Structure formats: C-alpha cells, structure tokens
Amino acid sequence: MKRKTLAAAFATLLFTTGAAVASEAPKLPAQSWSFSGTFGTFGRPDLQRGFQVYKQICSSCHAAHLLAYRNLTDIGFTPQQVTDFAADFEVEDGPNDEGEMFTRKAVAADRFVKPFPNEAAARAANNGAYPPDLSLMTKARVGGPDYVYALLTGYKEEPPAGFALMEGMHYNEYFPGHQVAMAPPLSEGGVDYADGTTATVEQMAKDVVTFLSWAAEPEMEVRKRLGVKVMIFLVALTALLFALKRKIWSDVH
Amino acid sequence: MDAKTWKNPIIAWVDKRLPIFTMMQHDLVDYPTPRNLNYWWNFGSLAGIVLVIMIATGVVLAMHYTPHTQHAFESVERIMRDVNYGWLLRYLHMNGASMFFIVVYIHMFRGLYYGSYKAPRELLWQIGVIILLAMMATAFMGYVLPWGQMSYWGAKVITNLFSAIPLVGDAIVTWLWGGFAVDNPTLNRFFALHYLLPFLLFALVFLHLVALHTSKSNNPLGIDVKGPQDTIPFTPYYTVKDMFGLGAFLIFYLAFVFFAPNFFGEPDNYIKANPMQTPPHIVPEWYFLPFYAILRAITFDILFIPAKLLGVIAMFAAVLVLLFLPWLDRSAVRSARFRPIYKQVFWLFVADCILLGVVGGHPPEGVWVPLGQAATAFYFAFFLVIMPLLSFIERPRPLPSSISAAVTGKGVGISAHGVAE
Ligand code: HEM
Numbered sequence: 159m160k161r162k163t164l165a166a167a168f169a170t171l172l173f174t175t176g177a178a179v180a181s182e183a184p185k186l187p188a189q190s191w192s193f194s195g196t197f198g199t200f201g202r203p204d205l206q207r208g209f210q211v212y213k214q215i216c217s218s219c220h221a222a223h224l225l226a227y228r229n230l231t232d233i234g235f236t237p238q239q240v241t242d243f244a245a246d247f248e249v250e251d252g253p254n255d256e257g258e259m260f261t262r263k264a265v266a267a268d269r270f271v272k273p274f275p276n277e278a279a280a281r282a283a284n285n286g287a288y289p290p291d292l293s294l295m296t297k298a299r300v301g302g303p304d305y306v307y308a309l310l311t312g313y314k315e316e317p318p319a320g321f322a323l324m325e326g327m328h329y330n331e332y333f334p335g336h337q338v339a340m341a342p343p344l345s346e347g348g349v350d351y352a353d354g355t356t357a358t359v360e361q362m363a364k365d366v367v368t369f370l371s372w373a374a375e376p377e378m379e380v381r382k383r384l385g386v387k388v389m390i391f392l393v394a395l396t397a398l399l400f401a402l403k404r405k406i407w408s409d410v411h
Numbered sequence: 412m413d414a415k416t417w418k419n420p421i422i423a424w425v426d427k428r429l430p431i432f433t434m435m436q437h438d439l440v441d442y443p444t445p446r447n448l449n450y451w452w453n454f455g456s457l458a459g460i461v462l463v464i465m466i467a468t469g470v471v472l473a474m475h476y477t478p479h480t481q482h483a484f485e486s487v488e489r490i491m492r493d494v495n496y497g498w499l500l501r502y503l504h505m506n507g508a509s510m511f512f513i514v515v516y517i518h519m520f521r522g523l524y525y526g527s528y529k530a531p532r533e534l535l536w537q538i539g540v541i542i543l544l545a546m547m548a549t550a551f552m553g554y555v556l557p558w559g560q561m562s563y564w565g566a567k568v569i570t571n572l573f574s575a576i577p578l579v580g581d582a583i584v585t586w587l588w589g590g591f592a593v594d595n596p597t598l599n600r601f602f603a604l605h606y607l608l609p610f611l612l613f614a615l616v617f618l619h620l621v622a623l624h625t626s627k628s629n630n631p632l633g634i635d636v637k638g639p640q641d642t643i644p645f646t647p648y649y650t651v652k653d654m655f656g657l658g659a660f661l662i663f664y665l666a667f668v669f670f671a672p673n674f675f676g677e678p679d680n681y682i683k684a685n686p687m688q689t690p691p692h693i694v695p696e697w698y699f700l701p702f703y704a705i706l707r708a709i710t711f712d713i714l715f716i717p718a719k720l721l722g723v724i725a726m727f728a729a730v731l732v733l734l735f736l737p738w739l740d741r742s743a744v745r746s747a748r749f750r751p752i753y754k755q756v757f758w759l760f761v762a763d764c765i766l767l768g769v770v771g772g773h774p775p776e777g778v779w780v781p782l783g784q785a786a787t788a789f790y791f792a793f794f795l796v797i798m799p800l801l802s803f804i805e806r807p808r809p810l811p812s813s814i815s816a817a818v819t820g821k822g823v824g825i826s827a828h829g830v831a832e
Pocket residue numbers: 462465466467468469470471472473476487501504505508511546549550551552553554555556557605606608609610612680
C-alpha cells in the first residue's frame with residue numbers, strides 16, 4: 159500500500175498530465191477591476207453589494223472561515239450593522255459553570271459561521287461535491303478574479319453536442335473539465351440590492367468577485383498605499399546615493 | 412594587522428582586549444579593493460543583506476506561526492490578517508526567498524564569467540557552492556511551512572526522491588518523514604531545520620568572507636593586483652557603491668512585495684494541504700525549476716540503474732559539479748573578456764539554464780522531453796567537455812599589464828602565455 163502511494167506520487171511527478179485538462183479550457187476574458195494595478199482600490203458600494211450576494215446566495219453552501227464579522231467594518235458597515243449580521247447566526251460556546259456546552263448568538267468577534275458543521279455534511283447536501291471555502295478563492299486559482307467571474311457567468315444551458323454530461327452536473331465553459339457540481343448560483347434578480355442597483359447576473363458576479371477579492375486580500379489597499387510612499391522614498395534615496403557615489407568616485411576615474 | 416590607536420578611550424579599552432574595532436577597520440574600511448570592479452560585484456553584499464532580512468523577518472514570523480498540520484495554514488493567514496503588518500513581514504520573507512536566489516544566481520554567473528573560481532579562490536568558490544546547497548535546503552523546507560497544497564505535495568515528491576536509493580531508500584524516506592507519510596512530524600522537523608539552517612548559512616557566509624579577504628577580490632580583468640596603484644580602500648568607495656546598489660535592489664524587491672506579492676508563487680499554495688487530492692500540476696518554486704528539469708530529463712535506464720535513480724543523481728550532480736570547476740577549467744586566463752570562445756559559450760550556458768527553467772515548468776510531455784534532455788546534455792557538456800577542452804584549444808587575447816594601466820589606458824598587451832601580440 160505504502161509502496162503504491164509512493165509510486166503514485168512519483169508518477170505524478172514524472173508524468174503529470176493534469177495540465178492537459180487545464181489547457182483545453184478557453185482563455186479567460188480579462189475584466190477591468192477597480193482594484194487591479196498600482197493604485198487600484200475596492201469601491202465600498204461594490205463591496206457591500208458583493209457581501210449581500212455572498213450572504214444571500216453563496217453562504218448557503220460555501221464557508222469563508224478566515225473572515226470575522228468584525229472585518230466587515232473595513233468595507234464600510236457600521237458596528238451596529240455588523241452586530242446585526244452576526245446576530246443572525248448561532249455558535250456553540252462553553253463549557254459554562256455547569257460544564258455544559260451551549261449555543262449563543264454570534265458576535266462581531268466571531269468568524270463567519272460555516273453553513274455545514276463539517277465536510278461530510280457539506281458533501282451530503284451537495285450531491286457528493288464539496289463547496290470549497292471562499293475566503294482565499296481569488297488567490298487560489300490561476301486567473302484569480304477573472305476566473306471566478308468567468309466561472310459564475312460561464313454556464314451553458316445545453317452542453318455542446320457529443321459532450322457526455324454526468325447526472326446532476328452542469329456544463330461550464332471555464333471550469334476545468336467543464337462539468338461542475340455547482341448549479342448556476344446566479345440568476346437575474348437573484349438578490350434585491352439595498353442600493354437599488356439592477357441585479358443582472360453580470361452585476362452580481364462582478365460584485366461578489368470584488369467582495370471575494372477583498373476577502374482574500376483585506377490588506378490590499380493599505381499595502382498599495384504604503385508601497386507608493388515607500389517607492390517615492392526609495393527612488394529619492396537611491397538618486398541621492400547615486401549622486402554621492404559619483405561625487406566620491408570622481409577622483410578615481 | 413597593526414592595532415590602530417583609537418581616540419575614544421572606551422573604544423581603545425575594548426579594542427586592546429578584543430580587537431573588533433581594528434578588525435572592522437581592517438575589513439570594512441581599509442580593505443584594499445581593485446579599483447575597476449563593475450556593478451556585478453554588488454551582488455555579494457546584496458546577498459548578505461538579503462540573508463539578514465530573511466533572518467529578521469523569519470524570526471518574527473516564527474513568533475506567530477504554529478508548526479502543526481491542523482494549524483499551520485490558518486496561522487499563516489492569521490499573520491496575514493490579524494498580526495500588525497504581518498502581511499508585510501510575510502510578503503518580505505516570501506519574496507525575499509526569490510530575491511535571494513536571483514541575487515545569488517547572478518553572483519554565481521559573475522564568478523563563472525570572470526573566472527573567480529580559479530586559484531587562489533578555489534575554496535572561496537566551494538564555500539559558495541555549499542552556501543547554495545544550504546540555501547536550497549532552507550528554501551525547500553520553508554516552502555513546506557505554510558502547509559498549502561504545493562507545500563505538501565512538493566515535500567512529498569522531493570522527499571520521495573530518496574526512495575530511489577537502492578536497498579535503503581524506503582527506510583531513508585520513512586526516517587526523513589518521521590513516519591509513513593508526510594505528516595505532523597515532518598512539518599515539525601522542517602520547521603526546526605528551517606529555523607536552524609539560516610544560522611548555519613550565516614556561519615558559512617562568514618567563512619566565505621574570511622576566504623575572500625585572504626585571497627582578495629578578483630576583478631573584471633581577471634589579473635592580479637600588482638600594487639597599491641591598482642586598489643582603492645573599501646570605504647568610502649565601495650561602501651557608497653554598495654549602498655547605491657542596495658537602493659536600486661530594494662526598489663526592485665519591494666515593488667514585488669507591495670504591488671505583486673504573489674508573482675513568484677503558485678495559486679495552489681493558497682489551498683490548504685489535502686493528502687487525498689493531488690494537484691494536477693506539481694511544480695517547485697521557480698528557483699528549483701532548472702534542477703527539476705534535469706531530474707526529469709532522464710527517462711531511460713542505463714544498464715541496471717533505473718531512470719529514477721539516474722535522474723536523482725543527475726540533479727545532485729548538477730550542483731556538485733560546480734565544486735570541481737577550478738580543476739575542470741585549466742585556462743590560465745580568468746576573465747572571459749580575454750577568452751573569445753569561452754565568452755560565447757558562457758552566454759550559451761546562461762541561455763541553457765534559462766531554457767532548463769522553462770522546461771522544468773512544463774509537464775514532461777511532447778517536445779519538452781527531448782528539449783529537456785538536450786538542455787541537460789549541454790549543461791553537463793559545458794562543464795565536463797567544453798571547459799576542459801577550451802583550456803587547450805582557445806587562444807586568449809592579450810592581457811593588460813596591470814589594472815591601473817588598463818584603467819588609464821596605458822600598458823602593453825601580453826597574452827596569457829607570455830606572448831606579446
Ligand atoms: C536563508 C534564509 C531563508 C530562506 C531562503 C527562507 C525561505 C522561506 C520560504 C520560501 C518560505 C515559504 C514562504 C511562503 O510561501 O509563505 C518560508 C517560510 C517561513 N520561514 Fe523562512 N527562510 C529563511 C530564513 C528564515 C529564518 C531565519 C526563519 C526564522 C527564524 C524563518 C522562518 C519562517 C517561517 C516561520 C515561515 C512560515 C511562514 C510563512 O509561510 O510565511 N525563515 N521561508
């Protein structure tokens with residue numbers, strides 16, 4: 159048995175063919191994201207709409223366990239709103255003074271409550287497939303935000319002729335292998351946006367991907383802002399050092 | 412080393428009993444350095460600074476990191492999200508590893524081009540090769556720590572290589588793992604070693620510098636220093652040049668840290684390790700790709716030796732061959748500037764290493780297999796055939812009589828064989 163796994167691991171090393179599957183996927187259409195580039199930032203309204211999509215649709219299957227409710231103040235929600243979001247969920251706590259575990263309402267300091275207690279329960283509810291945690295999703299796929307957007311908008315009602323779609327699977331242009339266990343999660347008007355934006359599939363996809371990109375890199379805006387300052391400082395310092403070097407070396411050449 | 416008289420009484424008191432100030436004066440200030448060093452000579456000091464940055468960021472990361480399979484991935488994400496400037500520490504460390512290899516590879520190609528491995532600098536060069544090996548081990552084990560998919564599967568694939576050793580291979584692998592699979596004991600020991608090795612590296616770098624300051628720096632002309640007119644004191648000349656180089660390097664390094672921190676990484680490593688799910692395409696970090704290509708180039712058995720074992724041997728030989736460089740290259744001329752054929756083959760070799768890197772990043776199928784084999788053949792031929800051969804057939808161009816003569820444009824051309832041309 160052990161020898162078999164060793165051999166299998168080595169075979170994957172030597173004869174990896176998985177990339178062949180990936181390479182047949184069509185090229186991802188590049189979207190223009192407000193948060194790409196050196197000065198890119200997340201739009202607060204986009205993030206809040208994206209959170210609404212995540213909360214009302216995705217979170218029934220997908221966890222995002224690296225996020226805490228308190229993090230939502232970073233995307234412009236008030237502490238009261240955050241407390242209210244959290245209060246919709248129950249978490250197990252304890253033991254109390256009698257040694258009993260008990261459930262209580264979630265508070266801002268709690269991590270996002272998972273929709274299923276464990277992977278087996280998630281699979282059981284999803285036809286055997288496991289909806290992965292979304293907290294790092296845009297960093298964990300080649301193509302990042304473009305991929306997730308393409309996945310969400312890349313469903314086809316009918317697979318191309320001759321494509322053998324398995325029972326309970328859905329045809330998606332961008333998912334590796336094209337058969338995905340997730341039913342198209344977005345449909346026209348799937349959420350009632352609080353700010354009145356029309357909830358087209360593209361709009362919701364864009365918003366939820368923006369939210370997930372923030373979830374994956376909550377430090378991004380601070381990072382880029384600090385980066386710009388550091389760069390300006392370094393360029394000035396390096397220019398001065400260059401001048402100093404020229405001056406000191408002037409008697410050598 | 413004459414003890415200098417220090418004005419400050421405290422410094423004088425200490426120095427009389429422990430001459431650290433005299434040593435610093437000797438090695439960082441007065442150290443006579445060839446006056447003609449170009450910017451390729453900046454990369455040694457850069458590598459030293461990167462090592463210090465790695466140790467500084469690594470020690471702080473270690474304060475927040477948990478080396479347990481159940482917690483490692485989450486603890487790294489905690490560093491990213493909840494530790495003050497934790498994202499900065501981690502991205503500095505993560506990209507620092509890539510920078511370390513960029514800087515050290517350039518440093519080594521510099522040595523290769525200017526013949527810095529030749530007498531009297533053989534040991535200096537060999538310590539460098541050992542440093543490279545220690546760096547590779549450190550980086551490999553560091554990459555396992557965040558316990559992502561590539562961490563886990565990379566560790567599994569690479570440790571499995573040892574199973575190719577006849578008879579004792581499987582026992583060695585079990586011993587390395589501390590069990591029958593890559594698991595918590597493996598992660599624990601990798602963390603311990605990942606913390607230890609950089610300090611070993613530090614000691615090796617110290618030896619490297621002692622050897623350097625004994626035989627002194629080579630220079631772009633590759634000729635010996637003939638007298639004081641050929642040198643300038645390290646401070647202020649090279650101190651300021653190194654500072655300027657550091658500034659330029661930091662711009663490059665920090666641009667990645669702040670604006671493209673995952674440029675060198677694999678998306679799969681943001682998925683928590685899952686022993687039940689093999690990623691479709693297991694690749695090591697970019698700096699290992701040329702060696703990975705060499706490992707996979709051997710797809711055929713030779714006599715009774717199986718391909719897998721041959722691949723492992725070839726991969727290790729690719730680094731170890733560097734130890735023998737001083738004796739493989741018999742040419743009396745150091746610098747490629749005066750070696751018309753070597754100079755061209757050198758660039759072919761650089762291209763070959765890049766090609767190996769590209770091959771290593773692709774699955775071994777189709778055209779990549781013969782390409783990888785050809786590139787591997789050239790890699791070894793460069794050291795084992797071309798270098799020894801060139802020493803005899805190449806006719807070097809005339810060498811300048813001295814560094815100062817070359818710098819001031821005077822001097823008679825004398826070839827390496829003493830023939831005026
Ligand atoms: C020779 C210098 C070093 C090299 C080349 C190196 C390399 C690496 C690499 C490639 C990683 C994985 C980065 C990632 O994917 O996140 C890593 C992680 C780590 N290293 Fe180092 N390292 C060095 C020195 C150190 C030192 C001196 C320490 C501590 C004393 C340290 C502590 C850590 C810790 C705790 C992690 C895991 C956290 C993380 O993944 O960011 N490292 N190292």
